Amino acid sequence: MNGSDPQELPTSKTPAAAPAVGLAGAVNPAPADVTQAYIRAGAIRPEEGIRPTGPAAAAMLASTLGPLAMSVGHLIATAYQPFEAALLTAGRLLVPGGEFVGGYSGKELIALAIWLGGWALLHWRLRRRQVGLTGVTIVALVQLLIATLLFWPPVTRTLASLVR
């Protein structure tokens, strides 16, 4: 089966509704048998857990996407002053006490919005997906590394002067 729900397999709501595919004579299968039935049907693999890994991937990717977006925003604000001014105003208006920390509040605001909004969107898209976590971890680490580098003042100034 190519990743689609095994329609014939019993569910917790209807444990005895239909016999499991491949199970001969099972009318009320025990829980372990149900799981084994999913495995035999190819719906899940033996090393996988109860839930798909998509939500975990979403959480990790979003947690590093926010800092990355903040760092790129910081670079753009350094190179392009109208954007710095826009972040200054946004932070002052929308972040409690934002007027006391200047443009920093605007950058915090976009980091928060992108982290939480991106997490919600990623979770919705991946909630039923089994995602390879090794690749996700690598992508998240790269995002975090780039974010850290972009905040280092000599790097920011150099890149900003190239972009200007």
Next chain:
Amino acid sequence: MSKRSSLHLSHVPSGERGWRDGMLWRRRSAVLSAMGGALAAIGAAPGRVWGQSAQLARATRGPYVQQAAPDGITVLWHTDTPVVPSVEYRPERPAGSGESPDPWTVVGGGGRARTHAIRLTGLLPGTAYRYRVFGDGRLLSEGGPTRTLPAPDVGALSFAVYGDTRTNHSPHEDVVRSILRQPHLPELLLHAGDFVESGQYADQWDTFFRIEHDLLSRVSLFPAIGNHEENHPLYFQSFRVPGNGTTAGEGRWYSFDAGPAHFIALDVVFSDFEPGSPQYRWLEQDLRRTTRLWKFVFFHYPPYNASQPHGPNLRVRAALEHLFVEHRVSIVFASHAHVYERARGATAGPELPSLIHILTGGGGAPLHAVSRDPSTQYAEPTYHFVRVVINGSRITTTGVRPDGTEFDRFDGRLDDAGRVEAVTPLALPVVVSGPSITAFAASPQGAMVAGYTAVWGAGAPLGLSAAAYGRRRPVVPVPSGAIAPPPRKVEDPYAGWKGLPVVLLVSGLAAVVLAMILLTAPLHWLLGFDTYTLILTAHAVLGTALVVVATIAASMGYRLAIHHLPSFGWLMGMASAAAALAGTLAILGNILYAGYLRSGGPMEQLIKKAPEAHKVLFEFKEYVGLFPFPLAVAAAFIVWFYREDLRRDRQLAEMVAVLLLLVVFFSLLPFGLGAAVVRLRGIL
């Protein structure tokens, strides 16, 4: 390189008769080409042949005028190659006067160089002059007309004040144009600091002078140093200011007279100004010596400022305002905050007029939000310059926006004691607020922020989810005892340990004793309590706690990854505690950063003594210090969401371990930088 002259005759007649003609043509063309080549070679000969540079110089900055006086003015300019400079000047005759122009007077000065400054002396007061600058005898540029300062007996003067022209070039250009569009150009300019974003970059200074070229070629600008100049030599090389008679503050604090007024520029950023300091003593003497009734002082940090994030500089106020009041200073100008604000300062006594403070930081830097305190008379977050007109004993100050509209006109006069009092009763304070949220959302600025957030908040996740789509699979509907292979049963080595109650008892007693000590000890003698110090202490304690908790969580994550974690409860608890601590630290960090940025706060001291520490330690630390929060939240979520699945899916367990390790790293990084900041207190 001069153009090669070329004489090329392309017509060669053909045919037999034409062959003969062709020979003649070819001979002629050869001779003419040889002559052209010789001329080209001579033109390209080394300068010593003709006394000119092989590469012709051009002016890369200026010319602009500086250090104006009733009898002289200094002309400055830069060239791209070294040249021997000279200046020609003559009085400007009014158009339509019918007078023939005076002959040019030539002034040379200095050897071969790229930076040139030539002082024109023996000029007439209040007179307009045209000038031309030369390099190696070749005309580079014309400037002016520029006007010398009026004589002391002239009772009228007009000048313009502005500051914080840094960073945003477009509004800076608008402000300069609005000054040039005035019916009468000001006779001098005061700039209260922050000319450029970072004073160490020559290209930023070039941009500043390019924007201000038309203005500064005609009007002399008198500068006061700001924090963004970074105390760099480029600032001092760009301006010529009157000497102050001391070597200590050369170029930093100085004074000069113009007509009926005496002007004083101070350095409150990089030089000491407290009583007893060389600058303070000089200021006292200078105020005592001057006989002018109108006295204006300008510098960068504002003693009165209701706007954020900087607020008022109380150190400057405490150290200097009493001098200004005692010596009847007319108006104090400052910038640093990117707003306009007029405030009433201290007074010599009841019923006496208050000292007027005008904050003019709207020359181009990103605008701040205005607020109001008891001293505020008018505040507006707008780009602007301030026009000041003196006529006898009357003064008018007016804010002028880039579109030419005026605001906050203040009319004053000198009373019998030489203090400035308002001609008309002061109106109720006016505070012009900035845009509302809805106005911002509908503005181009709002569109920029919304667009950026949408691209990253929607576009990036969609792209990432498409790349990491994986295969669709169901949630197994019933919890299974064992999904092959079954999870390894982990023995809890601490199960049944009888020492736990003893440990809990001792820990509880220690906590009670510690609480009693904290509540009853005179800690204010130890810590010098104020709110800021309390928050600082809490921030340090919680930061330490985060490092400890994150390390414990990471070690549990490691045990999870090697299938040796006995209890999810502890892992869940530690991950959640790390997330809570990281979030609290982010909030406290914001509060502390606000205190750091305020006028008179640690940032000013750091910029003065260790500017690189400000840029690297604080800018970098503030941003990476936010990273642990989302990482810890993600880790806590995954542990809560998956629970026993973490034993079944090895990749999941390893990812949690990596997340918790990242929390440790990004807790240690700002922790270490914060410790370095504490170390800096010893040198500030």
